[in-house]
Amino acid sequence: MKKNLVKIGVLVGVCLVVSHFSKTVLSEDGERRSLISYADEVVAQIGDSLLFETGLTQHIVDSVGAKVALGCLENSVDYFDTLLFRRVALSVLERNSRIDGAFILLLKKKDGANVRLEAAAYWERKKDSVEVTNCTRDNCLLWNSESLIWETVSKDGGLSSWIAPHFNLLIKKRVVTYACEIKLSDSLFCYVGADYTVSKVYSMLNGWKAGRIGYPYLMNNSEEFIAHPNSDTRTLGEIGRAYGEETLVKLSENIEDTARINPTDYYHLNTVSKAMCWENVVRLDSLGWLLGVSITDQQVYSNPQYFNQQRKNCMQSSFAYLGGLLIFEILVILLLFRKEEVASLVGGTVLIIFIVEIVLLCHISIRYPSIDFSDMEIAKSASQKSKLLREGVENNKDTQKISTNFDRWNFSMLLDEDGAKDYVNLYRRGLVGKTDLQTFLVPVGVYVLTVKFTDSYTTTLSGYVWQIIPYGQNIQPGILFPDAENSNFDHKDSAFVVGGNHEKSIFYRWHFSTEIREPFDYKRFPFDYNALWIRIWPADMDKNVILIPDFKSYNLxxxxxxxxxxxxxxxPGWEIDGTYYSFKEKSYSTSFDSNQSNFKDGFPELHYNIILRRDYFDTIITRIIPIAVLLFMTYSILWISKREDALDVAIACAGLLFVAVFEHVNLRKNMDATGVIYMEYYYFATYMLLVLASVNAILDSRLSRYLPEYLGFSKLMVIVYWPLLLLIVLVATIITFY
Incomplete structure (x- = not known):
């Protein structure tokens, strides 16, 4: 009967432990579902923005086509040769600054089905101007045997609304085309159309907040990519087969069968980012296209305040759950077993529970790392949340859902221009009434080629940095790294550039090599995260220049x-978790110039951050396993030693203590850390147990001489050895990670 009860008690305990681990895993699965749910909203917003953009272009082209129909008569060929007629296509470009090209084709049907090109004009948007190309039937690259438009018209007798993607032979770029047909007479008709380059389409998609969760892409019904970060021209299935990704092949096979793909069914290693991703794909029926987003499975980069709170909540739940389980198991043992059996069984139960708790706490700390955030980020968060809630009330939206999503997905780093401008506007509001100086926004970008640690706190980096200064603003070009001990900037080139909205700028680029001292925090070693950051200042300190990331320079x-x-x-020794730009609030207590009113208080200083996660497997091999061997050797000495072996036990413990101290000193020397790091608690526990083992042997030897009935502490030490060790480690884990 007792054996059966024991089996039941053990089974219940095991089930409870397994259920707690399952609960933790399900909690993480809930996090993933939350991420995918948020991605659904982002995809819907991107789809709405894309439909609005394409709808606007369709309206422009259709309305221009209607004007052509009203203005053309039977002598339309003569009319086409006039400047007024050629300006028809130009008006398409003028009404939408995103369109990259516009064309008009005049066609004539002869001998029934034969179609002949009479003339054509194509306007291409350049960086600083638009250029027109007049074509005839002999030289028109828009209208030859290699042109997709020619194939579509000649075979189908008319253009579909959208043709995507195809290669425009005239401008030598892959484009997406919308065209409308205008019938001028029974034999004469023309087409007015607009082109987006595929790079422009991707830039638009990526600018609609897709960068917060991954990257977007667009396909036609044949699974050819209209927009892709690598401008890949292969189909989805071809990419999957080329990289051996069966998940992509499966997605390609099933994509025609549903209006929406379930992301959880398609989890794979992304061929672009080399990160684990889900694929969220929806069909845009009005366009006949497929819009997708690769959702990266990396949730550390969300609201840091949320993550810190989530880590504490998981740990508190773990304490309560496993603490209750420990009490339950001890009560079962006390009720069912004799007194002489209770001690060893309780010790074994405590041992198992403590191991589970330590592993669980380390897992939670890795899953939800501690992230610091500035007062500016807190203020920005509160300001944005209040604004969204007000808009939600005005538009009769679910404010509870808005609040929950914001708390979960309010990113602290800069992932788009809107986020950067939110920070800047917050700073500008703080300047009201203090200074009348104008603030200048200057985009900058960084590309790091090499990273090398020269010691625990010094890093050598090299790469490229660039700056885009708006034309006409008297701002001194140049970049400073204020944390650098040694920096070298080699000016490479500069150029005059014109943006998509015709804004003029001057572009500067430098190659840099620098040595930076970083205040790394090794307190959580070997489960530590560290941020290697580059503080970026403008060279012109006389003006209120705010540097912002040049988002347009990055595809992902x-x-x-x-x-x-x-x-x-x-x-070596680290895994790179990610990189991002951020603002850090800085108060410099000086104006840096003769204008004493220009004190930079709460100034948004731009940082480029590289997030590093320790490769703890190496530490387990080189640090934890040797300590475990020392502890097992100490335990074996306690297990086999006799009272008369006190001197031998003391000598053996002294030798083991010397090895532990040597390893400990070596760790401190290599880390050069300040304060106590997590790994040192293992050494402290080892010292304590070695001393206790020696003291136990001496007490047993001495007291047995004077107290013949003395039973000794050896049996008790054998029982409490492992629970005591794990209790010390558990307390250290809680102090370090909670």
């Missing part, structure tokens, strides 16, 4: 895709 901006970091960068 999500931190897990490591924007601004070369793919070949390797840092």
């Amino acid at each position: 901006i999500h931190p897990s895709f490591k924007p601004g970091l070369d793919n070949d960068v390797i840092i």
Whole structure:
């Protein structure tokens, strides 16, 4: 009967432990579901923005086409040769600054089905101007046997609304085309159309907040990519087969069968980012396209305040759950077993529970690392949340859902221009009434080629940095790294550039090599995260210049895709979790110039951050396993020693203590850390147990001489040895990670 009860008690305990681990895993699964749910909203917003953009272009082209129909008569060929007619296509470009090209084709049907090109004009948007190309039937690259438009018209007798993607032979770029047909007479008709380059389409998609969760892409019904970060021209299935990714092949096979793909069914190693991702794909029926987003499975880069609270909540739950389980198991043992059996069984139960708790706490600390955030980030968070809630009330939206999503997905880093401008506006509001100085926004970018640790706190980096100064603003070009001990900037080139909205700027680029001292925190070693950051200042300190990231220079901006970091960068002993830009609130207590009213208080200083996660497997091999061997040897000495072996036990413990101290000193020397680090608690526990083992042997030897009935502490030490060790480690884990 007792054996059966024991089995039941053990089974219940095991089930409870397994259920707690399952609960933790399900909690993480809930995090993933929350991420995918948020991604659904982002995809819907991107889809709405894309439909609005394409709808606007369709309206422009259709309305221009209607004007052509009203203005053209039977002598339309003569009318086409006039400047007024050629300006028809130009008006398409003028009404939408995102369109990259516009064309008009005049066609004539002869002999029934034969179609002949009479003339054509194509306007291409350049960086600083628009250029027109007049074509005839003999030289028109828009209208030849290699043109997709020619194939579509000649075979189908008319253009579909959207043709995507195809290669425009005239401008030598892959484009997406919308065209409308205008019938002028029974034999004469023309087409007015607009082109987006595929790079422009991707830039638009990526600018609609997709960078917060991954990267977007767009496909036609044949699974050819209209927009892709690598401008890949292969189909989805071809990419999957080329990289051996069966998940992508499966997605390709099933994509025609549903209006929406379930992301959880397609979890794979992304071929672009080399990170684990889900695929969220929806069909845009009005366009006949497929919009997708690769959702990166890396949730550390969300609201740091949320993550810190989530870590504490998980740990508190773990304390309560496993503490209750420990009490339950001890009560079962006390009720069912004799007194002489209770001690060893309780010791074994405590041992198992403590191991589970330590592993669980370390797992939670890795899953939800501690992240610091500034007062500016807190203020920005509160300001944005209040604004969203007000808009939600005005638009009769679910404010509870808005609040929950914001708390979960309010990113602290800069992932798009809107986020950067939010910080800047917050700073500007703080300047009201203090100074009338104008603030200037200057985009900068960083590309790091090499990273090398020269010691525990010094890092050598090299790469490129660039700056885009708006034309006409008297700002001194140049970049400073204020934390650098040694820096070298080699000016490479500069150029006059014109942006998509015709804004003029001057572009400067430098190659840099620098040595930076970083205040790394090794307190949580070997489960530590550290941020290697580059503080970036403008060279012109006389003006109120605020540097912001040049988002347009990066195809992939999500931190897990490591924007601004070369793919070949390797840092021994560390894994690179991601890179991102952020603002840190700084107060300099000086104006840096003769204008004493220009004190930079709460100034948004731009940082480029590289997040490093310790490769703890190496530490387990080189640090934890040797300590475990020492502890097992100490335990074996306690197990086999006799009272008359006191001197031998003391000598053996002294030898083991010397080895432990040597390893400890070596750790401190290599880390050069300040304060106590997590790994040192293992050494402290080892010292304590070695001393206790020696004291136990001496007491047993001495007291047995004077007290013949003395039973000794050896049996008790054998029982409490492992629970005492793990209790010390558990307390240290709680102090370090909670």
